[in-house]
Amino acid sequence: MAASEAVPFAKTGGLADAVSALSLALAKLGHEVRVVIPRYYSISRDSLKKLEGAMGVPVGGGEEWCAVYTAKLPGSAKQGSVPVYFIDHENFFGRDGIYGTPKEPDFLDNPRRFTFFCRSVFQLCRKIDWFPEILHAHDWPSALAPVFLKYGEKRGPRGKSGSFAGTVSVLTIHNLGYQGVYSRDNYPYTNLGWDIFHEAGFDDWNMMNFLKVGINCAGKLNTVSPNYALETRTQAHGFRLDGALRYRSADYLGILNGIDTAIWNPAKDPHIPRPYSAADMSGKAEAKEALQRKFSLPPEPDIPLIGMVTRLTGQKGVGELFYPGYGSAWSICRDMRVQMVLLGSGEAWCEHEAGSLSSRLSNFKAHIGYREDLSHLIEAGSDFFLMPSRYEPCGLNQMYSLNYGTLPIVRNTGGLADTVENYNQDTGAGTGFMFNDLTPPAIYNTVGWAVWAYYNRRPHIEAMRLRGMKQNFSWKKSAEKYIKMYEDCLASKA
Numbered sequence: 001m002a003a004s005e006a007v008p009f010a011k012t013g014g015l016a017d018a019v020s021a022l023s024l025a026l027a028k029l030g031h032e033v034r035v036v037i038p039r040y041y042s043i044s045r046d047s048l049k050k051l052e053g054a055m056g057v058p059v060g061g062g063e064e065w066c067a068v069y070t071a072k073l074p075g076s077a078k079q080g081s082v083p084v085y086f087i088d089h090e091n092f093f094g095r096d097g098i099y100g101t102p103k104e105p106d107f108l109d110n111p112r113r114f115t116f117f118c119r120s121v122f123q124l125c126r127k128i129d130w131f132p133e134i135l136h137a138h139d140w141p142s143a144l145a146p147v148f149l150k151y152g153e154k155r156g157p158r159g160k161s162g163s164f165a166g167t168v169s170v171l172t173i174h175n176l177g178y179q180g181v182y183s184r185d186n187y188p189y190t191n192l193g194w195d196i197f198h199e200a201g202f203d204d205w206n207m208m209n210f211l212k213v214g215i216n217c218a219g220k221l222n223t224v225s226p227n228y229a230l231e232t233r234t235q236a237h238g239f240r241l242d243g244a245l246r247y248r249s250a251d252y253l254g255i256l257n258g259i260d261t262a263i264w265n266p267a268k269d270p271h272i273p274r275p276y277s278a279a280d281m282s283g284k285a286e287a288k289e290a291l292q293r294k295f296s297l298p299p300e301p302d303i304p305l306i307g308m309v310t311r312l313t314g315q316k317g318v319g320e321l322f323y324p325g326y327g328s329a330w331s332i333c334r335d336m337r338v339q340m341v342l343l344g345s346g347e348a349w350c351e352h353e354a355g356s357l358s359s360r361l362s363n364f365k366a367h368i369g370y371r372e373d374l375s376h377l378i379e380a381g382s383d384f385f386l387m388p389s390r391y392e393p394c395g396l397n398q399m400y401s402l403n404y405g406t407l408p409i410v411r412n413t414g415g416l417a418d419t420v421e422n423y424n425q426d427t428g429a430g431t432g433f434m435f436n437d438l439t440p441p442a443i444y445n446t447v448g449w450a451v452w453a454y455y456n457r458r459p460h461i462e463a464m465r466l467r468g469m470k471q472n473f474s475w476k477k478s479a480e481k482y483i484k485m486y487e488d489c490l491a492s493k494a
């Protein structure tokens with residue numbers, strides 16, 4: 001697995017959860033899995049072991065030198081342990097931020113940082129003399145790895161015990177909205193010729209596009225829910241790559257993410273006051289009270305509490321919630337007897353608006369920042385979890401919510417549509433509340449509908465909670481689908 005994030009070492013979003021959980025699930029099914037990520041500045045070297053010797057990586061017509069550290073993925077079982085390798089290069093990764101900082105959201109040298117990283121994957125395998133059958137890349141930062149495999153590395157230097165001649169590649173798209181589009185001035189840094197620039201399809205209106213060329217070159221592709229796999233083939237959701245994806249349709253699948261129930265489980269969550277389960281929900285009421293106190297809200301058990309944990313970015317529908325004079329969060333909190341808590345960080349305007357809303361409304365509280373413990377308490381202590389995403393490749397939080405008996409209020413899109421079943425107020429069926437259009441009134445009305453049901457259809461709400469908690473979003477199920485994709489990929493090579 002070549003990736004730019006993996007929990008618990010580096011995380012900006014669900015990609016990190018998915019990479020580690022999938023690796024562990026594959027290992028538990030008997031496969032030998034190793035993960036490689038950059039050693040960002042935030043990952044302390046103290047708990048890692050250094051591999052002997054420096055490693056040279058051929059880029060930019062010369063060589064960059066780096067160190068390699070290693071550790072085990074926590075949660076590794078004896079027979080299924082997953083080593084993680086960290087590529088340590090001071091110039092590229094010895095700074096705050098994974099892709100950027102609030103002041104510089106996309107580091108200027110990102111094309112070089114991640115070109116170097118993708119090339120280092122092959123040198124790492126040679127160094128440790130371990131040649132995988134499957135090279136699995138995730139999102140644009142590692143999307144050049146399948147390209148390097150196809151153009152050069154397959155016939156590149158052998159190690160003692162093998163080479164990449166038998167390796168095939170898979171690319172998982174976690175988010176089509178981020179593609180890594182940069183000036184083609186960065187292209188020579190890949191050490192590939194200009195003939196390959198055109199043959200492989202790096203070209204994107206005179207720029208180079210990491211994700212696009214990865215899509216063209218990977219043996220098989222997938223994204224993280226069946227519905228998003230369909231949506232991304234359309235112009236509306238394809239972010240200009242719908243054509244590239246339609247062209248690869250025969251090799252392009254949707255495989256729903258799972259959730260790591262060792263970490264996201266109300267029955268053994270260390271971040272909530274008392275564990276609970278479908279059999280005894282009393283711990284959920286305690287979590288609600290703890291959450292209210294934490295956010296300085298009156299600890300009223302019978303006011304519906306709506307939680308949000310999110311990156312504050314357009315993808316998540318935050319414009320329709322918080323944009324001044326337009327967003328619906330203000331009118332929801334003004335008109336309805338509810339409480340609302342938000343945990344998030346991201347775009348500066350939104351951080352500012354959420355903070356200012358907190359000071360103007362007594363029933364809205366925001367914590368700006370990244371807090372693992374609070375994210376668990378919000379999942380457990382809320383009655384509803386709001387996710388009005390513009391698009392959502394899979395979405396993990398709605399699945400965490402279902403597992404914690406918290407009813408998702410979501411837009412009918414991407415993986416949200418695959419995991420939440422809309423409430424039917426005649427029969428009481430469903431696991432959450434859904435709307436189609438991303439507009440402030442649609443969010444307002446759907447939150448209003450959920451609040452109405454909370455006050456007037458309480459038995460339905462309680463039954464929906466239990467129904468949600470019974471869903472099975474195990475990674476085992478998803479990992480089996482990945483294995484099938486790997487096997488198909490190896491077979492089509494043959």
Ligand code: ADP
Nearest residue numbers: 013014310311343344369370371375395396397
């Ligand atoms: P995305 O990857 O698009 O952000 P997902 O729903 O797949 O969306 O995953 C988001 C993950 O990031 C979840 O595990 C969520 O709890 C976590 N997360 C997002 N923002 C924060 C935050 N401010 N503090 C703690 N966790 C956060």
Ligand code: GLC
Nearest residue numbers: 014015174224393394395396
């Ligand atoms: C991306 C998507 C999110 C998905 C996550 C993990 O960040 O935005 O929907 O759940 O990747 O695959």
